[in-house]
Each structure stands twice: as structure tokens, then as C-alpha cells.
Amino acid sequence: MATETVPGAPVHNTVPVIAAAELDARTFREEFLIPGLPVLIRGVAPPEQVFSIDAFHREMARREVFVCEHGKLRGPKWQWSRYAYQYPLRVEEYLRMLADGRAAERDIYMSFLRVGDIESAAAARRLLDEVAQRYGLQRLYPDMEGYLWIGPPGHVEPLHTDEGDNTLYQVAGVKHFAIFPPDQLHNLYPFPLIGPLPPWVSQVDIDRPEPERFPRVHEALARRHDVVLEPGDMIFLPTQWSHEVTIVSGEPCISVNRQWKIAPWRRNFCTSRSTLWYLKRKLPRSFIIGAHALLARLRKPSDSLQYTSALRRDQGRETKSSQ
Numbered sequence: 001m002a003t004e005t006v007p008g009a010p011v012h013n014t015v016p017v018i019a020a021a022e023l024d025a026r027t028f029r030e031e032f033l034i035p036g037l038p039v040l041i042r043g044v045a046p047p048e049q050v051f052s053i054d055a056f057h058r059e060m061a062r063r064e065v066f067v068c069e070h071g072k073l074r075g076p077k078w079q080w081s082r083y084a085y086q087y088p089l090r091v092e093e094y095l096r097m098l099a100d101g102r103a104a105e106r107d108i109y110m111s112f113l114r115v116g117d118i119e120s121a122a123a124a125r126r127l128l129d130e131v132a133q134r135y136g137l138q139r140l141y142p143d144m145e146g147y148l149w150i151g152p153p154g155h156v157e158p159l160h161t162d163e164g165d166n167t168l169y170q171v172a173g174v175k176h177f178a179i180f181p182p183d184q185l186h187n188l189y190p191f192p193l194i195g196p197l198p199p200w201v202s203q204v205d206i207d208r209p210e211p212e213r214f215p216r217v218h219e220a221l222a223r224r225h226d227v228v229l230e231p232g233d234m235i236f237l238p239t240q241w242s243h244e245v246t247i248v249s250g251e252p253c254i255s256v257n258r259q260w261k262i263a264p265w266r267r268n269f270c271t272s273r274s275t276l277w278y279l280k281r282k283l284p285r286s287f288i289i290g291a292h293a294l295l296a297r298l299r300k301p302s303d304s305l306q307y308t309s310a311l312r313r314d315q316g317r318e319t320k321s322s323q
Contacts, residue, residue: 182274
């Protein structure tokens with residue numbers, strides 16, 4: 001078993017790295033799934049067989065999708081009033097912005113595109129299905145087929161946790177993950193349930209941690225792990241592992257992911273937040289969508305990013321303006 005580190009980075013721990021051909025279902029379950037530990041899986045599938053950006057462009061060019069503009073000049077995260085601005089943009093225009101550097105200059109990210117709604121992402125969807133079958137995983141929600149993510153060099157997805165267990169496959173570009181175990185969540189100071197940013201986002205900037213404001217952050221930083229994801233790799237990231245993701249390649253980055261039901265059952269309660277998310281999943285789905293929308297309106301202005309199921313459901317659908 002190898003380990004992966006970032007050259008020059010302040011790495012305190014490492015993440016196991018295993019070739020896909022060597023990781024059988026029993027090993028995955030006993031060493032990673034049951035204890036809730038991350039693993040980087042090398043050589044899961046050739047990227048060119050999983051997704052083609054050219055085919056995606058041909059299919060989606062005239063469709064509008066929501067993009068997230070984060071902006072480059074932002075103050076400390078605990079002062080943010082919004083996660084990002086979100087607005088519709090044609091796919092062909094976004095791909096032009098990626099090519100000419102405008103997406104990187106303004107830090108514009110294309111996220112939450114449902115792979116089930118994109119014909120050119122059919123192979124990516126099949127890959128996620130194969131991963132589920134091989135390792136005995138079940139979708140977090142029945143309609144969660146997975147999402148496509150496309151972003152510019154230098155983009156940083158702020159430190160956050162996921163509701164379910166997560167697998168992310170890298171199609172193009174290179175991503176660096178800084179991750180922290182669930183028992184450090186309280187030392188990373190997530191935003192409150194009703195606040196300016198979603199409650200799964202940390203207030204801490206791990207590059208400028210401000211210990212005078214966040215006195216327990218040094219405990220979390222001592223438990224930091226670092227891992228680099230290259231094309232053809234997949235990371236398994238269990239629920240409640242806080243992670244900040246940076247596109248470190250000099251080219252645009254493409255990834256696909258899907259979240260899974262948490263197993264074994266006891267890991268649903270590994271943090272106080274994960275307990276709340278578990279109880280939330282026991283409610284009717286229509287109620288959850290409405291609650292998400294209400295909390296989003298209470299949390300921040302209407303022109304900021306709304307992480308609701310409705311927004312995710314509408315991603316990639318052709319609009320009248322795109323005819």
C-alpha cells in the first residue's frame with residue numbers, strides 16, 4: 001500500500017493509496033467502509049472512456065446551467081455573507097471562459113450537473129454504478145445518480161463536509177484535498193444551522209487559521225491529511241470528513257461524484273451534525289426540499305448560491321432563451 005503526499009505541503013498524515021485492481025470488496029469494506037476511513041483508488045478507469053468534453057460540448061452547448069462565481073478578492077471566511085453568486089450561463093459560453101482564462105480570473109465554477117440528465121455523461125454514470133456494485137454501495141437518495149463538476153485552475157472549494165459517504169472520480173486536471181477526520185469537526189468551527197453560509201461549511205481558513213478567533217483550530221491542523229487526485233483516480237471520502245479541495249493543475253478540472261448511504265449504521269452518528277442529517281433523511285423528501293429553501297432564504301440574500309434540490313434538479317435543462 002502506497003501513500004500520497006503533496007510536494008512542499010505541510011503534511012502531517014497520509015492517505016492510503018491502492019490500485020483498483022488490488023482493492024477487492026472485502027478489503028474495501030473491512031479497512032475503509034466499516035471504520036469510515038478515506039482511501040485513494042488508482043487506475044479506476046481510463047478517463048477517455050468515462051467522459052468526453054467534446055461530446056459534452058456538442059450536446060450541451062446551447063443549454064443554460066447555473067454556475068457559481070466565487071470571486072478572487074474575499075475577506076476572512078467567517079465574514080462572508082454568501083457562499084457564491086449563482087446565475088444561469090450557456091455551456092458554450094462557460095467553456096469559452098475556461099479556454100480564455102476569464103473563468104479562472106473570476107473563479108467561476110460549474111457544479112451540480114446531474115449526470116442522469118446528460119447523455120454524454122452516460123459512461124460516467126455507468127462507472128458509478130459499477131463502483132456501487134463492486135463495493136456494495138447504495139445511493140444516499142434513490143434519485144442521486146451523481147454530479148458533474150467543471151472548474152478553472154486555482155479554484156478552491158472551501159472546507160466543508162458531505163452528508164453521505166462520497167466517491168469522486170477525476171476525469172481531467174489535478175485536485176488537492178486537505179482533509180480532517182470527523183472528531184475534529186468542532187475544532188473547525190462549522191457555521192451555525194442558521195447563518196450566512198450553509199452549516200456544512202467551516203468558518204476556518206486553513207491557510208490563515210486565526211487561532212485567536214478559533215482557539216481549538218490547532219488541534220484540527222495537527223490531524224490534517226493531504227492527498228492528490230489525478231486523472232483516472234477515485235477518492236472514497238466517508239461522511240463528516242471535512243475537506244478543502246483545490247484545483248492545482250494548470251488546466252481546467254473535470255470530476256464526477258456520487259454520495260452513498262452511510263454504512264455501517266452507527267456512522268450516521270459520528271458527529272452531532274451527521275445525526276441531524278440522518279434525522280432529516282427520515283422526513284418526506286418534499287418537506288426536506290421546502291426546508292432547504294426556507295433555510296436558504298433565512299441564511300442569505302436571494303442572489304447568493306442556494307444549495308437546494310430544486311436547483312440541482314434543474315441543472316442542464318434547456319431554457320427558452322437557449323433556443
